[in-house]
Amino acid sequence: MDDDTLGRAWRDDAPWALLTDLAAMDRFAGHPGERRAAGRVREALETAGLDARIEPFGMRRWTRGGTRLTVDTDPAHSFEAVALPYSPSADVTGRLVDAGYGTPGDCARVEGGVAVVSTATPPDADRHVHRMEKCGHAADAGARAVVFASDRPGQLPPTGALRFGEEADTPAVGVSHETGEWLRRYADRGAQVSLGVDATTEAGESQNVRATLGPDTDEAVLLVAHYDAHDVGEGALDNGCGVATMVGAVRALAGVRLDCRVEVAAVGCEEVGLLGAAALAETVDTDRLRAVVNVDGAGRFRDLRAVTHGSEALRETVEGVADEVPDPVAIGEQPHPYSDHWPFLRRGVPALQLHSSRPSEDGVWERGWTHTRADTLDKADPRSVRTHAVLAALLVKRVAAGSFGDIDPAELRGQLREAGAEPGMRAAGVWPERWDE
Ligand SMILES: [Zn+2]
Numbered sequence: 132m133d134d135d136t137l138g139r140a141w142r143d144d145a146p147w148a149l150l151t152d153l154a155a156m157d158r159f160a161g162h163p164g165e166r167r168a169a170g171r172v173r174e175a176l177e178t179a180g181l182d183a184r185i186e187p188f189g190m191r192r193w194t195r196g197g198t199r200l201t202v203d204t205d206p207a208h209s210f211e212a213v214a215l216p217y218s219p220s221a222d223v224t225g226r227l228v229d230a231g232y233g234t235p236g237d238c239a240r241v242e243g244g245v246a247v248v249s250t251a252t253p254p255d256a257d258r259h260v261h262r263m264e265k266c267g268h269a270a271d272a273g274a275r276a277v278v279f280a281s282d283r284p285g286q287l288p289p290t291g292a293l294r295f296g297e298e299a300d301t302p303a304v305g306v307s308h309e310t311g312e313w314l315r316r317y318a319d320r321g322a323q324v325s326l327g328v329d330a331t332t333e334a335g336e337s338q339n340v341r342a343t344l345g346p347d348t349d350e351a352v353l354l355v356a357h358y359d360a361h362d363v364g365e366g367a368l369d370n371g372c373g374v375a376t377m378v379g380a381v382r383a384l385a386g387v388r389l390d391c392r393v394e395v396a397a398v399g400c401e402e403v404g405l406l407g408a409a410a411l412a413e414t415v416d417t418d419r420l421r422a423v424v425n426v427d428g429a430g431r432f433r434d435l436r437a438v439t440h441g442s443e444a445l446r447e448t449v450e451g452v453a454d455e456v457p458d459p460v461a462i463g464e465q466p467h468p469y470s471d472h473w474p475f476l477r478r479g480v481p482a483l484q485l486h487s488s489r490p491s492e493d494g495v496w497e498r499g500w501t502h503t504r505a506d507t508l509d510k511a512d513p514r515s516v517r518t519h520a521v522l523a524a525l526l527v528k529r530v531a532a533g534s535f536g537d538i539d540p541a542e543l544r545g546q547l548r549e550a551g552a553e554p555g556m557r558a559a560g561v562w563p564e565r566w567d568e
Contacts, residue, residue, distance in 0.1 A: 132387055132528060139383070140521045146379035147513045149175045153371045154508040159362035160216075160400040161192030161335035172340045172358050172374060172397040179382045181342035181395065188410035190400055191297055192335025193217050195362060198304055199327035200278070202227075202317050210313065212304035213288040213363060214328045215266070215279065216403050221302035223276045224325045227318035233265025235272070235554065242273035245324050247314045250289055250498070251282035258550050261469055262291045267558030270301035276326050277303040280311025287503040290361050294560055295404030298332040337399035339407045344381060345389030345531065350419050352531045353394045353480075354380070355408060355471050356426035357401030364506035368499065370401070372430030372511050372519075376485070379520025380426075380527055387524075390532040391421065401427070401471055408471035417478045422530050425472035426523060428486030430516040431499070434459050436488045437526070440466040441546050442481040444535040449483070452525050458518055461488060466546055468561050476543065477566055481535040485523055487515065540566035 152171050157164035169185055176183035193216045200212040203224070226244040231237035233248035246269040252260045262279060269277045281289045286307045293299040304326065306314065314324070340358070356377040360366020374397055381395055394415060398407030422445060429435060437460055439445040446462060453460035463486075467473075472482035500506045544566060547553060556562040 132525060136383060136387060137521055140379065140524065141517060143379060143382055145175065145178065145382060146375035146516050146520055149378055150367065150371045150375035150511060150516065151508060153358065153374065154365040154367040157362055158358060158360040158366055160359050160403040161190050161337045165337060165359050165399055168358050169338045169340050169399065175378045176340065176342045176381065176395065179378065180385045181344060181381065183340055183342040185338045185340055187336050187338045188407065190335055190337050190406045191332050193403065194331045196329025200304065201325050203323040203325060204320070210306060210310045211288060212306050213290050214330055215290055215303045215305055216292040217294045217297065217299050217332065218302045218304065218328050218330055219298050219300070220330050221276065221326065221328045223302060224323055225275045227314055227322050227324050229315045229318045230269055232260070233268055235268050238268045238272035238274070241269055244274060245276045245278060245326060246274040247278045247280055247311060247318060249280055249282050249311065258465055258552065260555060261559060263293065263559035263561065264555030266293055266303050267560065271558055274301060277301060278314060279303060279305045280314065281305065281308045284308045287505055289502050290363050291502050292403045296406050302326065302328045304328065337407060339399060339411055340397040342395045344384055344393040344395055346392060348391040350421050351392040351394045352421050352527065353396065353415065353423040353475065354527055355396045355398055355423060357407065357471055358397045359399045359402055361402050361502055364504045365508055366506055367508040367511045368431045368506050369501035370427050372516055373426045373428060375516050376430035376519045376523055377426040379516065380523035383521060383524035384527060387528060389528060393527060393531055398471055405471055405473055409474045412474035412478060417475060417480050420475065420480045421533070422481045422483060422535050423472050423475040424527055424530060425470055425482060425484045427470045427484060429519045429523060430487060432487040432489045433515055434461055434488050435519050435522050436461040436463060436486040438463040438484040438486060440472065440476055440482045440484065441543060442535055442538065444533065445481050445483050448529050448533050449526065452529050456522060456525065458522060460522065465550060466543060468556060476538060477540065477563055479537040479540060481538055483530065487519065
């Protein structure tokens with residue numbers, strides 16, 4: 132890419148304007164605000180000179196009602212709790228049990244009780260342990276309900292879906308770090324809690340926004356970013372920054388010669404189970420995809436972080452770009468199933484996820500403000516969106532010129548097993564029965 136193109140991308144304020152508009156919309160899965168956001172993304176792609184269209188798909192729409200959490204020994208002491216998407220409606224009373232980090236060992240005593248589980252990754256784990264795994268372990272151990280307690284101070288209850296695309300059997304709510312500390316204190320005293328959740332799950336519809344860039348070749352690279360967000364905040368970081376980064380990259384690439392077609396997709400319903408990406412994987416010919424580039428987390432923190440999900444060839448490509456740019460590009464390799472690359476990766480498509488980290492984090496993944504009501508526009512920084520859009524454009528151009536072979540599902544399975552991911556993925560209901568479809 133020549134300096135004129137890079138310079139124009141550096142000056143381009145359309146991605147930030149898009150992010151600002153998206154942050155003002157409630158983009159929760161299957162709801163009218165998500166549909167409006169899809170229209171705004173479509174407009175952004177059309178302004179970039181692409182022919183964009185909206186593809187609807189059916190899904191299970193979850194709608195939040197009220198939530199109540201009280202301790203029976205101290206009924207005047209009630210706590211704020213946020214129901215996790217796909218929690219069923221419930222009225223549960225049970226003994227409070229401190230279930231630590233929500234490992235199977237931590238959940239040994241939760242049967243018949245209400246488990247308090249920390250959002251923190253267990254100190255001895257060498258990978259991020261996902262919420263769905265913790266809640267799955269607690270439910271498998273017989274908890275009547277799960278209270279998911281933030282490990283970060285600041286009175287911010289965390290949210291996050293309980294299952295991929297379907298109502299869970301066991302109700303669950305998020306509470307702040309401070310509430311979690313109170314509940315653990317009450318658990319030590321053998322207290323009972325009452326938890327009420329009102330919510331509905333019904334048939335709904337969401338949509339992906341699709342467009343094409345570059346020459347009309349048989350093979351393609353898929354560039355994807357989710358534009359939906361949780362209903363408790365603005366989703367400015369997760370994943371408003373990512374969509375803005377992707378659109379910035381598309382705008383930079385629109386006038387550039389590419390070696391193969393780039394399928395561009397802004398997908399819905401990531402936050403409730405990668406439903407837009409899964410619908411997309413049903414409609415595109417995954418055998419013809421050279422790679423998927425998933426922009427989830429880029430533009431959020433200062434330094435770009437590229438996760439290659441076990442593909443040696445993709446890692447070399449990223450290293451090649453990183454050597455030529457003045458900004459740092461951190462590289463991660465461990466595959467995980469919790470973002471939009473997954474429906475493609477498990478079908479054998481090499482996957483690159485563009486995330487970001489704070490320079491001090493040393494590549495350690497941190498949730499930050501995301502999945503709380505503090506995920507708001509003021510936390511985003513136009514400098515990060517701008518530089519990551521340029522870096523993403525350079526990476527996509529290079530990926531479109533490469534070939535990366537196929538991911539062997541048996542090898543992917545082996546990598547996940549080796550990382551200790553299988554029991555948790557099974558508890559979360561995301562360990563595939565079949566890996567090739
Ligand atoms: Zn996300």
